[in-house]
Amino acid sequence: MLKTYQALRRNGVIGINERNITYVNALNPRKLLVRVDNKLLTKQLAQAADIPTPELYGVIANARDMKHLPEMINHPDGFVVKPAHGSQGKGIIVVDGPLKGGWRLSSGRRIKLEDMKFQINNMISGMYSLGGQTDMAMIEYRVKFDDVFGKVSFKGVPDMRVIVLKGVPVFAMLRLPTAESDGKANLHKGGVGAGIDLATGLTMRAMQHDQLIDVHPDTAHPLENIQAPYWDDILLMAARSYDVTGLGYIGVDIVLDREKGPLLLELNARPGISIQIANRRGLRFVLEKAGALASDKLTAEERVAFAKTLSEKAADAGEPVIAPV
Ligand SMILES: Nc1ncnc2c1ncn2[C@@H]1O[C@H](COP(=O)(O)OP(=O)(O)O)[C@@H](O)[C@H]1O
Ligand SMILES: [Mg+2]
Numbered sequence: 001m002l003k004t005y006q007a008l009r010r011n012g013v014i015g016i017n018e019r020n021i022t023y024v025n026a027l028n029p030r031k032l033l034v035r036v037d038n039k040l041l042t043k044q045l046a047q048a049a050d051i052p053t054p055e056l057y058g059v060i061a062n063a064r065d066m067k068h069l070p071e072m073i074n075h076p077d078g079f080v081v082k083p084a085h086g087s088q089g090k091g092i093i094v095v096d097g098p099l100k101g102g103w104r105l106s107s108g109r110r111i112k113l114e115d116m117k118f119q120i121n122n123m124i125s126g127m128y129s130l131g132g133q134t135d136m137a138m139i140e141y142r143v144k145f146d147d148v149f150g151k152v153s154f155k156g157v158p159d160m161r162v163i164v165l166k167g168v169p170v171f172a173m174l175r176l177p178t179a180e181s182d183g184k185a186n187l188h189k190g191g192v193g194a195g196i197d198l199a200t201g202l203t204m205r206a207m208q209h210d211q212l213i214d215v216h217p218d219t220a221h222p223l224e225n226i227q228a229p230y231w232d233d234i235l236l237m238a239a240r241s242y243d244v245t246g247l248g249y250i251g252v253d254i255v256l257d258r259e260k261g262p263l264l265l266e267l268n269a270r271p272g273i274s275i276q277i278a279n280r281r282g283l284r285f286v287l288e289k290a291g292a293l294a295s296d297k298l299t300a301e302e303r304v305a306f307a308k309t310l311s312e313k314a315a316d317a318g319e320p321v322i323a324p325v
Contacts, residue, residue, distance in 0.1 A: 012282025019273055023287070027166070027248025028269045035245045036267040037130070040084045040138055045244040046264050051237050053264045054080070054141040054257075060120055061136045069117065069139075078103070078142040081120060083128040085135045089184055091128035093119060094142060143263060146256040148229055152176050152192075154218040156183030160196065160228060160262075162235070162252045163271055163283070167242035167300065168290040169235050169307040172196040173278045174203055174228060179218045187274050192216060194223045195279030199311035201231025207277045230262050235307060239300040241267055279312070286310045 014022075035041055046053045057079055058072030059065065073079050073095070081093040093116065094106040102112040120137045122128075129135040149158040156177025163171040173193045177183045180190035187193050192213070194206035206213050206223035215222050228234065238252040241264065251271025254262050276283055289310060295303055 012284035013276050014273060014283050014287070016273060020270075023165070023249040024270055028250075029246070032246050033269055036247065036250065036269050038084050039082065039086070039266060040136060042245075042264075042267055043138075043140075046241070049240055049244045051240055051244065051264050052260065052262065054143055057139040057141065059084075059136050059138055061124060066117060066120065069120070070113070072139045073103070073116075075142075077144070080140050080142050081116070081123070081137050082140070083123040083135050084138050085126075085129035085133070086123075087128075087130070088186070091119070091123050096142070143255050143265075144258045146229070146258045148256065149174065149176065149226070151219055151221040152194075152216045152223055152226065154178050154183075154216070156181070157185060157255065159185050159265060160234060160254045160256075161193075161271065161275065162238035162254065163275060164238050164242055164250050164252055165287055165290040166248045166293075166295045167239050167298070168293060168295050168303045168310075169198060169238045170286040170290050170310055171275050171279055171283060172198060172234075172238075173275050174226070176216065176223075178208070178216070187272065187278075192223065193274060193278035194226070195275075195281070196228055197311050197313060198235070199308040199313060201228040201234070202226065203228070204312070205278070205280055207274070210274060210277050212277075212280065229256065232304065234262050235304045236300055237262060237264055239303045239307070243300060281312060 035045060040059060043053045043056060058068065076097055078095045078097045083091045095103045096106055097104055099110050102110045105111055123137045124135055126132040126134050145157055153176050158174060158176050161173050161175055162169050173195050175185035176192040177185050178190055178192055185191045192206055192208045194203040197204050203224055203226040208217060234254055237254060241250060241252045245267060247269055251268035253265045255265050257263050293306060
């Protein structure tokens with residue numbers, strides 16, 4: 001993989017060192033990282049700025065809060081419990097609804113109140129937080145995933161990732177779960193990434209394990225020309241995530257709810273660089289163009305309008321495209 005990236009550098013592909021030095025370290029002040037590392041804070045900041053997120057049902061930080069658990073989870077359509085400082089899906093409990101004195105997990109298994117309390121105690125003791133610091137368990141609305149991406153997902157949760165430089169969306173992709181990724185949309189777990197054209201919200205081309213592919217590996221459905229609904233809203237939510245965090249280089253993760261439309265799931269201050277393979281295009285050109293803009297003087301709407309000019313279809317004809325690998 002290292003070799004692939006070296007070969008791609010001349011096509012404007014940035015590597016992990018360049019990402020870290022020029023973007024992450026330079027544009028994401030350490031003291032602000034708590035805004036994305038603590039999911040409760042992210043949610044509160046987003047709510048204050050009218051960026052929709054899954055509704056918060058409650059927070060459990062100690063034994064006293066635990067007494068209120070039964071009221072917090074009294075939702076016939078299920079709920080999700082997650083560690084506020086968690087990452088990579090660790091510790092997350094997705095409950096579909098009640099089942100015979102307990103609850104049915106998304107995996108189909110049953111969980112009883114005592115077992116749920118046990119897992120929540122593990123969460124708040126810091127089992128899933130970086131450095132093992134004490135944590136909080138957040139209880140929130142369970143997203144009812146829209147089936148627009150049903151034909152290109154395998155048993156899991158698709159999401160959209162938008163890379164945002166100083167408030168300007170520069171790259172986007174649709175991440176799709178596969179049998180291999182076990183319902184997770186993470187690319188390193190074997191999920192599929194499909195580049196999304198910024199101007200139209202249409203998927204362009206896709207990859208799995210850093211290799212280009214045309215159809216979903218499990219459903220065999222073509223991955224090109226799928227329309228991401230609410231595309232303008234998604235771009236606007238991504239652009240506004242900069243205003244509420246002050247972080248100059250972020251990955252914005254958005255899911256699509258059947259009734260509520262796009263919801264912000266989380267923000268990432270160290271977004272991965274494989275998105276370049278999914279777009280078959282390096283990030284450098286768009287990062288430099290967006291970076292040269294005095295974006296702090298523009299409204300989120302103006303930044304979205306600019307983002308659309310970064311679309312490959314609108315881009316300079318001279319820009320190199322990565323050859324199929
Ligand atoms: N509210 C929710 N409703 C349904 N599924 C969720 C919800 N929150 C998280 N998930 C599932 O858990 C995964 C990880 O959640 P996320 O908030 O991104 O935390 P992490 O930092 O662990 O990646 C999501 O990709 C999704 O599959
Ligand atoms: Mg995530």
